[in-house]
Amino acid sequence: MALIGPSLAVSAILFVIGVFGVLLRRNAIVLFMCVELMLNAVNLTFVALSTVYGLAGQVFVFFVMTVAAAEAAVGLAIIIAIFRHHKSVDLQNINLLRG
Amino acid sequence: MTLQLFWFFGGIAIAGALLMICFRNPIASAFCLIVTMLALSAIFFMLNAQFIGAVQILVYAGAVMVLFLFVIMLLNVGRGGSDMRRAPVWFVGLILVGILASQLLPLSRYSSERLALEYSHSPLLANPAVVFDTTMNLAGVNPAQATLDRGVPGDIAMPLFQQYLVPFELTSVLLLAAIVGAVVLAKRRI
Numbered sequence: 023m024a025l026i027g028p029s030l031a032v033s034a035i036l037f038v039i040g041v042f043g044v045l046l047r048r049n050a051i052v053l054f055m056c057v058e059l060m061l062n063a064v065n066l067t068f069v070a071l072s073t074v075y076g077l078a079g080q081v082f083v084f085f086v087m088t089v090a091a092a093e094a095a096v097g098l099a100i101i102i103a104i105f106r107h108h109k110s111v112d113l114q115n116i117n118l119l120r121g
Numbered sequence: 122m123t124l125q126l127f128w129f130f131g132g133i134a135i136a137g138a139l140l141m142i143c144f145r146n147p148i149a150s151a152f153c154l155i156v157t158m159l160a161l162s163a164i165f166f167m168l169n170a171q172f173i174g175a176v177q178i179l180v181y182a183g184a185v186m187v188l189f190l191f192v193i194m195l196l197n198v199g200r201g202g203s204d205m206r207r208a209p210v211w212f213v214g215l216i217l218v219g220i221l222a223s224q225l226l227p228l229s230r231y232s233s234e235r236l237a238l239e240y241s242h243s244p245l246l247a248n249p250a251v252v253f254d255t256t257m258n259l260a261g262v263n264p265a266q267a268t269l270d271r272g273v274p275g276d277i278a279m280p281l282f283q284q285y286l287v288p289f290e291l292t293s294v295l296l297l298a299a300i301v302g303a304v305v306l307a308k309r310r311i
Contacts, residue, residue: 024123024124024232025123025124025127025167025168026231026232026236027229027230027231027232028124028127028128028131028229029127029164029168030228030229030231031131031226031228031229032131032134032135032164033228034222034225034226034228034229035135035138035222035226036134036135036138036157037221037225038218038221038222038225039135039138039139039141039142040138041217041218041221042142042214042215042218043138043141043142045206045210045213045214045217045218046142046205046206046211046214047142047204047205047206048204048205048206049147049198049204051147051189051192051193051196051198052141052142052147052150052204054189055141055150055151055154055189056141056142058154058181058185059138059141059154059157062157062158062161062181065161065173065177066161066164066165069164069165069168069170069173070168072168072170073168073169074236077276077277077279077280078280078284078285080170080172080173080277081277081280081281081284081285083170083173084173084176084277084281085285085288085292087176087177087180087181088292088295088296089295090181090185091180091184091185091296091299092295092296092298092299093299094185094188094189095188095299095300095302095303096299096302096303096306098188098189098192098303099302099303099304099305099306099307100306101192101196102192102195102196102306102307103306103307105196105198106309111196111198112204
């Protein structure tokens with residue numbers, strides 16, 4: 023129970039680094055990795071609080087992992103399709119919706 | 122001792138995450154993310170979530186990151202120059218992230234004493250040892266005894282297959298949809 027505070031601190035730092043990575047990078051694959059990092063940070067929060075509030079938190083982590091795996095599979099398939107079309111994964115070159 | 126070990130692994134996780142967003146090469150970024158995930162898995166073990174720690178290694182460091190590395194290899198990206206955004210975007214991002222951090226970091230004061238105070242609504246009773254029976258969590262389960270009775274996977278299997286059975290089954294539909302979607306999207310012509 024003593025590790026809750028430090029766990030939440032590490033989780034907050036990792037989430038913030040993930041957000042900064044999403045804002046900073048233009049490579050779509052690295053962007054996806056930053057999203058995975060944010061999901062991992064939230065998982066750490068769930069596990070830390072599950073030491074007090076019961077095992078439901080760990081069950082949620084299980085679901086988050088499933089959704090993250092599905093999201094990675096579909097997202098990377100989309101990136102492959104985009105690469106085939108544009109010959110690039112740089113988000114600067116993908117500007118079809120720009121007004 | 123536990124706290125030092127925790128900060129050792131926490132420091133590795135944070136360093137890996139920082140290196141991940143700094144490396145120009147996507148392969149190097151992916152390996153740094155693997156280091157972060159392994160450190161997080163160690164932290165899960167320290168927080169008595171052994172099953173989640175093992176699944177973290179298997180699913181994240183194993184399956185998901187192999188998928189990432191495979192796609193990086195397949196597309197052969199990362200040969201060009203830097204993909205960092207330019208100065209104005211960089212600066213605005215730093216400000217936004219600073220605001221977010223100032224909101225999130227106070228969570229680290231969420232100690233067991235504070236938790237006891239919020240739970241008991243009385244400063245007099247705000248002693249964690251009194252509010253929380255140390256052998257019992259808020260769900261009325263003794264974690265150590267439950268783990269002894271059912272083993273580590275059985276511990277989490279109980280809520281997963283009783284209380285959360287329907288969401289668990291729906292997860293299989295989600296995974297099926299993801300498989301079909303990935304095949305359809307990545308196929309050259311349908």
